[in-house]
Structure formats: structure tokens, C-alpha cells
Amino acid sequence: MLQIAGLLLMMLGLYGLLTNRNVIKIILALNILEIGLNIFIISIGFVRGGEAPIFSSETTSNALVYVDPLPQALVLTAIVIGVGTTALGLAFAKQIYAKYHTFELDEMGEE
Amino acid sequence: MNIALFVAIPLGFAFISILHKKLAPILLIAASLFIIVGLSFVQNGETVIGGFEAPYGIHLLMDSYRLTALYIVNILFLSVVLLNIRKYHQMSTVLLISLTGLNGLIMTGDLFNLFVFLEISGISAYLITSTNKNPLASFQYLVAGTVGSSLYLFGLILLYAMFGSLNLADLSMQVSQLTDKTPVLLPFLLMFLGLGVEVKLLPLNSWVKGILKDANTLSGPMIASVYAAAMSLVFGRILIDLFVFEGRFIVIVSTILLVSILAGEAMAYQSKNVKEILLYSSVAQAGLVVLLFVSGLASWALFMVMANAISKMILFTIIASASEENGDDITVLQGIFTNNKLIGFSFTIASLSVIGLPLFMGFVVKMNALNHLFGEQMFLAIIAILLASVVEGIYFVRLLLHLWTPSETTVTFDIRMKAVLFALAVMLIVFGITVEPIESLKDTIEIGLNVGGTSWRI
Numbered sequence: 001m002l003q004i005a006g007l008l009l010m011m012l013g014l015y016g017l018l019t020n021r022n023v024i025k026i027i028l029a030l031n032i033l034e035i036g037l038n039i040f041i042i043s044i045g046f047v048r049g050g051e052a053p054i055f056s057s058e059t060t061s062n063a064l065v066y067v068d069p070l071p072q073a074l075v076l077t078a079i080v081i082g083v084g085t086t087a088l089g090l091a092f093a094k095q096i097y098a099k100y101h102t103f104e105l106d107e108m109g110e111e
Numbered sequence: 112m113n114i115a116l117f118v119a120i121p122l123g124f125a126f127i128s129i130l131h132k133k134l135a136p137i138l139l140i141a142a143s144l145f146i147i148v149g150l151s152f153v154q155n156g157e158t159v160i161g162g163f164e165a166p167y168g169i170h171l172l173m174d175s176y177r178l179t180a181l182y183i184v185n186i187l188f189l190s191v192v193l194l195n196i197r198k199y200h201q202m203s204t205v206l207l208i209s210l211t212g213l214n215g216l217i218m219t220g221d222l223f224n225l226f227v228f229l230e231i232s233g234i235s236a237y238l239i240t241s242t243n244k245n246p247l248a249s250f251q252y253l254v255a256g257t258v259g260s261s262l263y264l265f266g267l268i269l270l271y272a273m274f275g276s277l278n279l280a281d282l283s284m285q286v287s288q289l290t291d292k293t294p295v296l297l298p299f300l301l302m303f304l305g306l307g308v309e310v311k312l313l314p315l316n317s318w319v320k321g322i323l324k325d326a327n328t329l330s331g332p333m334i335a336s337v338y339a340a341a342m343s344l345v346f347g348r349i350l351i352d353l354f355v356f357e358g359r360f361i362v363i364v365s366t367i368l369l370v371s372i373l374a375g376e377a378m379a380y381q382s383k384n385v386k387e388i389l390l391y392s393s394v395a396q397a398g399l400v401v402l403l404f405v406s407g408l409a410s411w412a413l414f415m416v417m418a419n420a421i422s423k424m425i426l427f428t429i430i431a432s433a434s435e436e437n438g439d440d441i442t443v444l445q446g447i448f449t450n451n452k453l454i455g456f457s458f459t460i461a462s463l464s465v466i467g468l469p470l471f472m473g474f475v476v477k478m479n480a481l482n483h484l485f486g487e488q489m490f491l492a493i494i495a496i497l498l499a500s501v502v503e504g505i506y507f508v509r510l511l512l513h514l515w516t517p518s519e520t521t522v523t524f525d526i527r528m529k530a531v532l533f534a535l536a537v538m539l540i541v542f543g544i545t546v547e548p549i550e551s552l553k554d555t556i557e558i559g560l561n562v563g564g565t566s567w568r569i
Contacts, residue, residue: 010265017258023250030257037261037268044272070277071268074223078264081230085257088237092253095246108247 002043009036021105023093027086034082038075045071112152114173115160117181117214120145125207135203136196142207143189146214150181157220165220166278172220175555176413180217180344183417187337187424188213190531194428195329199242202329209235209333213341222267222277225345229260229309236338240322240330248321255318259308266301273298283353296360299353303364306349309342311397313371323390323427327435328528331386331427335393340420343397347404347412356405364405365491371398372495376502385430385439388506392465393423395499402492403480410553411480418464418472421539425461425532429454433522441510446518453529455515457536462507464539467500472542475549 013033020026045068053069093103100108121142128135155178158171192206212232219225233256240249271277273294274285286295308315322334356364375395382388396419403412430439437443448455464471467478477496484493542549 014258017254026254030254033258033261037265040265041268044268071271074268077223077227081227084234085230085253088234089250089253089257092237092241092246092250095241096250099246105247 002046003040006036006038006040006043009033009039012036023096023103023105027089027093030089031082031086034078038078038082041071041075041078045069112149114153114158114171114218117146117149117218118171118211121207121210121214125204125211128204128207135207136200139192139203139207139210140189140196142210143185143192146181146185146210147189150178150185153178166276166281169219169221169224170278171215171218173218175552175558176344176348176409177217179413179417179552179556180341181214183344183420184213184217184337184341185210187332187340187420190424190535191329191332191337191428194525194528194531199329202239202242205235205238209239213337216341216345220279222270222279222282224277225349226260226264226267229263232338232341233257233260233309236334239333242327243322243325243330245321245325248318248325252318252322255308255315259305259315261305262301262308263305266298266305269298269301270295279349279352286353286355292355292357295355296357299355300360300363302349303354306342306346307367309338310346310401311339311394312367312401313374313394313398314367316394319390319394320387323393324384324386324439326386326427326431328428328431331431332424335390335427336420336424339393339397339423340416343400343404343416344413346401347409347416350401350404351407351409354405368398368402368405369491369495371395372402372499376499380502380506383441385441385444385510386427386434388441388510389423389426389430392503392506393419395503396423396465399496399499402495406484406487406489406492408480408483410556411476411483413556414472414549414553415476415480418476418539418542421535422461422465422473425457425535426465428528428532429458429524432524432528436522437520441513444520445513446516446520447522448515449517450521451524451529453533454524457529457532458514459511460536460539462511464543466504466507470540470543472539475543475546 010033013029013031013036016029016032017026020029047065047067050065050067053066096108097103102108124138124142128138153173155174157165157173159165160169160171162168188210196203209232212228212235215228216225216232219228237249237253237256240252243249267277270282274282276282276285286292289295304315308318311319323331326334372395375391375393375398379388379391379395382391396415400412400415400419403409403415430444433439433444433447448458460471464473467473467476477500481493481496484496
């Protein structure tokens with residue numbers, strides 16, 4: 001279920017990227033795509049009924065089912081990178097607005 | 112010497128350069144020089160990061176292929192930096208970060224780590240292109256690059272779900288042991304498309320035109336030469352180590368490559384704008400390089416990347432510098448070499464090497480690659496390479512005639528630029544005449560290559 005939700009969000013983001021002609025909306029679509037991907041990555045490591053992947057003195061048995069921690073670590077990195085890209089995209093959006101006085105790609109007089 | 116320093120030193124210097132802005136250009140040159148000097152002290156092998164042995168932890172690898180790749184990328188990087196540091200000193204921190212990303216990309220043996228370095232070098236590339244003063248093009252590059260790396264990440268996470276590993280060598284072993292390879296083709300296709308954006312393969316390269324048509328002496332050679340070389344070498348390494356080519360995947364990949372080569376050359380032939388000619392020609396060359404990689408000719412593909420990167424560095428620097436005042440229409444630039452014989456000489460050698468005429472490095476590479484392809488009877492690839500060379504011949508000679516025809520135009524070039532570009536041009540001739548260094552390097556590279564994937568016949 002979680003995987004399908006992630007894939008749907010990715011498709012939605014991709015659709016937004018292909019159809020929107022507004023700089024800010026393109027950045028939003030890019031973020032939706034990334035969030036969908038992140039949810040998908042999390043879902044890869046999810047185990048139904050699994051424990052948090054923390055091994056401590058209170059853990060009673062080695063045979064417990066753990067949730068895979070690696071995808072969570074990957075997503076953490078991917079989120080940070082996503083924030084960086086979004087910030088840079090917004091900075092470019094600001095420059096674009098300063099140059100063309102619009103966010104609409106069609107009104108800029110260039111391709 | 113610990114190879115992790117090639118990533119750590121530029122990254123550390125980048126942080127220092129934020130605190131001491133005046134030191135930034137010196138730190139950049141120091142880091143770049145340190146890496147080039149340090150490369151002669153490295154030994155083959157792997158460096159474990161964080162104490163977790165492979166395949167659990169991240170590790171950096173070094174072999175002849177990666178060493179050659181590092182030499183190519185770092186020497187060209189230093190040349191671009193030395194030519195531009197006075198004018199673009201405010202980009203020093205960004206350039207340090209991009210050096211971190213590019214070196215990491217080449218050395219890493221972990222697919223997720225590769226994604227991180229892809230994004231680091233990508234973000235610094237977007238910032239480098241912001242010196243073009245065309246924010247719209249930089250924005251489009253950012254969107255294309257981010258979608259590309261998301262596709263790559265999607266592909267690698269599917270591989271992780273299947274094999275439970277992100278280690279390149281481990282994955283390559285597990286993939287080669289599969290009897291039915293159909294399930295891995297989807298992640299491979301996603302990764303191919305994702306990296307194809309960075310390598311400028313058609314139709315994933317809509318960003319290239321916006322970026323390179325306004326390119327200046329920093330962003331032009333940086334994107335068209337240094338980044339293009341690093342990305343193709345990393346892409347090639349994944350293609351030969353990991354990918355398997357089967358079924359529909361072959362059809363998709365060969366269509367993308369042939370369209371890139373032929374359409375790239377056709378658009379370059381049609382263009383009247385010097386930068387457009389060069390940028391479409393580099394699209395075609397990117398296709399050719401990937402074609403050689405998927406045909407299993409890794410070392411010749413490596414040398415082709417090297418020859419192309421040197422040539423593109425010369426061509427883009429000269430044209431970006433000459434067109435700063437007058438624009439880059441082919442008629443405006445007519446006769447710029449009349450008073451600049453040395454620059455004209457370097458430009459001519461670079462373009463003749465791209466075409467693949469004898470005496471130049473491009474010839475040695477193309478000749479040997481064709482020779483091998485004949486041996487394997489891969490005629491479609493041979494036709495593509497020959498056809499591309501003929502079209503390249505026509506538009507480059509036409510371009511050269513225009514630029515050499517005497518006229519009133521006077522453009523002055525920086526003396527340092529003349530010297531650096533002349534040295535690079537001489538390198539193209541040296542490697543074109545003396546074949547021994549390339550031949551012996553080829554042998555050591557092929558010993559180090561762990562060919563896990565399969566090559567295919569086109």
C-alpha cells in the first residue's frame with residue numbers, strides 16, 4: 001500500500017513537471033516527486049510488525065524482526081539533498097523574477 | 112597516501128574558504144595542485160570509510176581506470192581554474208565543492224554514495240552555470256538534473272530491494288549469477304536514463320542548449336569538458352561493471368545512442384552559431400563514447416573521453432573568450448585567427464582531432480576502436496562512427512575556413528590562455544604520434560577492469 005502511494009506521488013510529480021509552465025509550480029512538482037520517491041524508499045525497508053532497529057540491553061532476543069534501518073538512513077540523506085536543491089531552485093526563481101518580472105515560462109519571451 | 116584525502120581536502124578547504132573569503136582562490140589552487148601531485152603517490156586498492164568492511168560500509172576504490180580518470184579530470188579542472196581564477200574568484204568555494212563531487216564520483220564503490228556525489232557535483236554545476244547570467248537556463252538544468260538523479264535513485268533502490276546491497280562489486284557479482292536477468296532490466300533502464308541526463312544523451316539533454324549557448328570561459332569548458340569527461344567515465348564504469356544488456360533494453364539503449372549520435376551531428380551541421388555547433392557536436396560525441404562503452408571497448412572509450420575532453424576544453428575556451436563582446440554568430444567571428452595564429456593553431460588541432468584525422472589523438476582512438484568493432488563484426492556501430500566522422504569533417508572544416516578567412520575583426524586573447532591551450536594542443540599531437548604510452552596504459556587498465564556485465568552486439 002505504502003509503495004503504491006509512493007509511486008502515485010512520483011507519477012503526480014512527473015505529471016506536474018511535464019504540464020506546468022510556472023517556475024514555482026515546477027519546484028513544487030519536483031518536491032512531490034522527491035517525497036514520493038522517499039516514501040517508496042522507506043517502504044522498501046518496512047517490515048509489518050517489525051521492531052525499531054535499535055539493539056540495546058533491553059532487547060530480549062536476537063530473533064526479533066527488525067525494520068531495515070538502511071533505507072531510513074538513505075532517505076535522511078535524500079531529504080537533505082532535496083532541501084538543498086529546492087533552496088537553489090527558489091534562488092534561481094528569484095533571479096528569474098528579477099530578470100523577467102514573471103514566473104510564467106510562456107510570458108518570458110524565450111523558449 | 113590515503114585516497115579519501117582527494118575528497119576530504121577540497122571539502123575541508125571549501126568550509127575554510129567560506130570563513131576566509133580572501134584565501135578562497137589560493138585554497139582552490141592549493142587543493143587542485145595537491146590532488147594532482149598526490150595522484151602519483153597512490154596505490155591500487157580500496158579504502159574503507161568508517162570502519163565497516165565492504166559490502167556493508169562505503170568504500171573508495173583505486174585502479175588504473177580510476178587513476179587515469181582522476182588525472183584527466185583534475186588536470187583539465189586545474190587548467191580551467193588557472194585561466195579563470197582572476198575573473199571568477201567569487202566562485203572558488205563552489206569550485207572546491209565541485210572538485211569534491213567529481214573526485215568522489217570517480218572513486219566511490221557504492222551506488223548510493225555515487226548518488227550523493229552526483230548531487231554534490233550537480234548542485235555545484237548549477238551554481239557554475241549561474242555565471243552565464245541566464246537564470247532560466249540554469250533553472251532548467253537544475254530541474255533536468257534533479258529528475259535525472261531521482262530516476263537513478265529509484266533504479267538503485269529497486270536493486271537494493273532485490274539484492275540487499277548497494278556495493279558495486281557485490282551487486283555486479285550477484286547480477287552475473289542470475290539465470291533470468293529480466294527483473295534487473297527495469298532498474299538498469301531507470302539508472303541509464305538518470306545518468307543519461309548528465310551525460311547529455313538525446314532526448315534527455317534539453318538543458319544543454321540553454322547552458323552552453325551562453326557559456327563563458329568558466330562554465331563552457333567546465334560543463335562541456337571537465338563535467339562531461341567525469342560523468343561519461345563514471346557512467347562507463349557502471350555500464351561495464353554492473354549492467355547486463357538483454358531483450359528490450361538493448362533496443363531502447365541502441366535507439367537512444369544512435370539518435371544521439373546522428374541527430375547531434377545533423378543539428379551541428381545545420382547550425383550557424385559557433386557555440387551551437389560545438390554543443391551539438393559534443394552531444395554526438397557523448398553518444399559515441401557510451402556506444403564504445405556498451406560495446407565492451409572500455410579502454411578505448413576512456414581514451415576517446417580524454418581526447419574529446421582536451422579538444423572541447425580548447426574549442427569552448429577559445430569561442431567563449433572570442434564571443435564575449437561580439438556574440439558567436441559564424442559571420443561575426445570570421446577571421447579571428449588572422450592575428451592570433453597560435454590560438455588558431457590550437458583550435459585547428461583540436462577540431463581535426465575530433466574529426467579523427469591522422470597525426471592527432473582522435474585518430475588513434477577512432478582507428479583502434481573501429482579495428483576492434485570490425486573484429487567483432489558490429490557493423491551498425493561502425494557505420495554510425497564513420498557517418499558521424501564524415502559529417503563532423505564537413506562542419507568543422509567549414510567552421511575552420513570561416514575562422515581563418517582574413518577580415519577586419521580583431522579579438523585579443525589572454526597570453527596565459529594562449530600558453531595553456533597550446534600545451535593542450537601539443538598533447539593531442541604527442542598522443543597522436545607516439546602510441547606506446549596509450550598502448551601500455553590500455554593493458555594496465557584492462558587488467559584492473561572487473562567486467563561483470565556483458566557487452567552486446569549492435
